[in-house]
Amino acid sequence: MTAIAPQVPTVSALPSAEELDRALRDASPAEIIAAALKTVGRDKLALVSSFGTESATLLKVMADVDPAIPVIFLDTGWLFEETLAYRDTLIAKLGLKDVRSIKPAEETLSRDDPDRDLWFSDPDACCRIRKVEPLARALKPFSAWLNGRKRFQGSARADIPVVEDDGARLKFNPFANVSREEIEAIFTLAKLPRHPLVASGFLSVGCMPCTSRTAEGEDSRAGRWRGRAKTECGIHTMKVS
Template identity: 75%
Template sequence: MIAVRKDAVANDAPPVRPSATELDRLLGDASPAEIVTQALKVVGRDKLAVVSSFGTESAVLLKIVADVDPAIPVVFLDTGWLFQETLDYRDTLIRQLGLRDVRTIHPLQDNLARQDADRDLWFSKPDECCRIRKVEPLARALQPFDGWINGRKRFQGGLRATLPVVETDGTRLKFNPLANVTPDELEAVFTAANLPPHPLVASGFRSVGCMPCTSRSEDDEDARAGRWRGRDKTECGIHTVATS
């Protein structure tokens, strides 16, 4: 178990949290549930959030989190461009898993009116579209928190291939409980927990984001091949830009 250290000189000093490097070393081979449990102990429920897209693989992390503590806050970014199926899936998983504190966050209307009044920014400047619809809203939503949990996996490739279990994100700790899991292990959790699939999976969508920037993926393609297809872009920015 990981202990939160006390200051050796001042007995009344606040606890000193382990660093991201220490936590990554200690949790490198831990199970996803153990990582979530330790994140909760180190950061505390009031200062820890889960960020979920309620996408095709999201149910696994949300099931693990719910089993540890269903009251951990869950942040969901509604960009204004999501599939209705994703919004419906969010509601389904909230009910089935008993999640108690899901916070739906929206872009600032002033930003949308000023920078994307014609709703075509996704085509002309996709990075800027992601910034005002995802990166800025997430930074705003995470302001009260000292740590956050997300569902990235190494097998997704690209910038995620060398993903640590714990890293820093500005001044926050960022936990990646599913970093080490395999596709087969994800599927096993879906089956064992009787988790419903995202409604678009049956239509060939293996990774789901915003409607204009999401397409179907072939079986022989990477699962995220349908995201920003035909562009160099592979990430929306919430995992490559510090949120503090």
């Protein structure tokens, strides 16, 4: 009589990005974050934040769901001192329990940007070594990540889904459907502090050399890489696997 091999239980695969997007396309930001948390678990979920001008709102919603979700912050070496101070302010205000400040590899900076002028000659390469590559390292332990892109920001962001596949992991966009008015409502209701540079006319803040003030009537991201065709740093357009 031939012995029958026992059935080995298989670990169920994660739902596909398409399945999750269909299920969550009309969900609130808090519901989307809770669904991401349930899907992969806290140890496999990270939120990536620039601690920029609108970042407090997503961080607030996340903190209400679970303040211990890891937060990845890319400290490029070119950030405004005001951004670093704002990071610390929000950590204290929201009770964030696991903010990880990630820096570029020193050997890469020494090799590719020894004079700190790569931002001028090749801004895409500068973003790659200071943002894209460090983020790829930081995301390796995770199966999914959250970010703050919004469709109203236009350009490449106008048609983003609520959930997508970045090539290596699930990528949740909890604020894909929110409006500018809803962002302002979160700031007001939660009494969130503003980024210190907003009062000086900076409506979107990135690295110092590539950020300028925004004139009245301009798009909020018009001050990023002004005068260049570039509109994204690369972490949302390049593969970060």
